Amino acid sequence: MTWTVGPTNSLVDVAGVRVGHYTRTDDGWLTGTTVVRLPVDGAVAGVDVRGGGPGTRETDLLDPRNLVERVHAICLSGGSAFGLAAADGVMSALLTDGVGFPMGGPGEVVPIVPGAVIFDLGRGGVFANRPDSSFGAAAYAAATDAAVAQGCVGAGTGAKAGGIKGGIGSASTVLADGTTVAALVVVNAVGSCVDPRTGHLYAVSLGFPGEFPEVGPIDPERLAQARARAAEEVGPLKPALATTIGVIATDATLTKAQCAKVSGIGHDGLARAIRPVHTMFDGDTLFTVATGARGADAAPDPFAFHALLDAAGDTVTRAVGHAMLAATSVHPPARTIRSYRDALL
Numbered sequence: 472m473t474w475t476v477g478p479t480n481s482l483v484d485v486a487g488v489r490v491g492h493y494t495r496t497d498d499g500w501l502t503g504t505t506v507v508r509l510p511v512d513g514a515v516a517g518v519d520v521r522g523g524g525p526g527t528r529e530t531d532l533l534d535p536r537n538l539v540e541r542v543h544a545i546c547l548s549g550g551s552a553f554g555l556a557a558a559d560g561v562m563s564a565l566l567t568d569g570v571g572f573p574m575g576g577p578g579e580v581v582p583i584v585p586g587a588v589i590f591d592l593g594r595g596g597v598f599a600n601r602p603d604s605s606f607g608a609a610a611y612a613a614a615t616d617a618a619v620a621q622g623c624v625g626a627g628t629g630a631k632a633g634g635i636k637g638g639i640g641s642a643s644t645v646l647a648d649g650t651t652v653a654a655l656v657v658v659n660a661v662g663s664c665v666d667p668r669t670g671h672l673y674a675v676s677l678g679f680p681g682e683f684p685e686v687g688p689i690d691p692e693r694l695a696q697a698r699a700r701a702a703e704e705v706g707p708l709k710p711a712l713a714t715t716i717g718v719i720a721t722d723a724t725l726t727k728a729q730c731a732k733v734s735g736i737g738h739d740g741l742a743r744a745i746r747p748v749h750t751m752f753d754g755d756t757l758f759t760v761a762t763g764a765r766g767a768d769a770a771p772d773p774f775a776f777h778a779l780l781d782a783a784g785d786t787v788t789r790a791v792g793h794a795m796l797a798a799t800s801v802h803p804p805a806r807t808i809r810s811y812r813d814a815l816l
Contacts, residue, residue: 475679476679476682480643481642482507482654483615483618485762486722487509487510487762488509488616488762489614490507490614490619490655491508491614492504492505492506492625493505493602493609494628498596499595500595500597501591501805503548503626503628504607505546505547505548505655506546506607506610507546507718507760508543508544508611509543509760513542513543513583514541514763515725515761515763516545517533517732517733517734517759518533518759519738521738521756522750523751523752524752524753526590526714527555527588528546528558529542529583529585529586530587533727541583542584543582544582545585545758545760546558546584547589547657548587548602548606549589549601549629550588550601551588553588553592554606555586556603557586558585559604559607560605560611562584562607587716587756588626589754590754594805596803596804622638625639627658627659629659631712631808632662632715632745633701634701635808635809636808636810637660637795639797640656640790640791640792640796642654642786642789644782646775648778650769650775651721652723653719653720653786654718654787655718656716658795659713661750662745662750662753665795669689670689670815673745673792674743674788677788684796689816697814700809700814713750714754714756715745715753716757717737719760720762721733721761721783722764722765724765724769725763729776730761731759734759737759737787738755740785740786740787757787798810799812
């Protein structure tokens with residue numbers, strides 16, 4: 472298997488994909504929005520929702536039985552169900568740019584913007600502070616093809632996982648035939664990304680050589696302290712504050728049904744990095760977008776599609792690892808949330 476990491480090891484290694492964040496951390500705030508912008512003509516998309524408490528938008532449209540094939544952006548946000556409003560700002564910006572599903576004359580378009588949210592309400596100290604349409608518009612305007620900023624930014628600003636700080640992580644893989652598959656994940660889970668026996672992240676075992684820093688044995692006392700703090704954070708009723716969401720992208724030419732399958736295998740990647748995952752308190756949702764930049768003649772045969780699926784799962788796992796390593800401790804009035812590095816390394 473001759474797979475390699477893409478140039479930035481992030482979602483933008485898929486040509487034509489751009490990522491923008493809007494982050495708010497001033498008094499009473501700890502939340503944000505992340506927008507994945509796609510080529511002007513959009514990308515074929517699919518979705519797989521596994522969590523028991525999802526907050527989503529336009530996921531029914533992605534059913535392969537339904538009309539619209541292409542989406543123009545994906546909006547990921549904090550704010551629980553309130554945060555779905557961030558996608559309105561993305562839609563308005565796309566309309567201004569003349570991008571969307573054509574409905575008639577010039578400029579008469581309806582932008583297609585699926586989205587999903589995490590629960591981070593109150594983590595900045597004020598429960599009512601949540602993203603609105605202005606967050607989506609700002610994240611859309613900030614989108615670039617530069618390496619994706621990771622950690623406590625955008626939709627990952629208020630995230631936590633298993634009682635420690637979560638955030639945004641990204642990774643990419645270039646397959647032997649040149650196909651690129653990449654993932655961006657907002658890690659905000661009931662489950663833990665850390666093996667309680669060793670203190671190591673589950674995800675690092677699937678990294679490419681040199682991708683993750685070598686971590687020696689964790690000090691037993693620090694590990695015991697971290698376990699105790701995590702148990703306190705994930706107490707009775709608190710598991711409701713969860714959900715991991717993300718986007719997988721590829722330059723392959725795929726159908727909507729194939730995109731849905733990629734998303735499903737992406738959830739296998741989550742399961743390798745977060746335990747437990749897909750609980751009734753999580754709304755775990757993964758979108759897949761296929762730009763088709765490699766051309767219709769490069770549509771994968773069954774064996775090439777199998778390789779793409781395999782890579783997608785591992786890429787999601789690695790993205791979770793990067794999220795946890797990039798996250799930094801935060802100290803809002805509500806309560807300090809320690810990062811993996813501060814808790815164990």
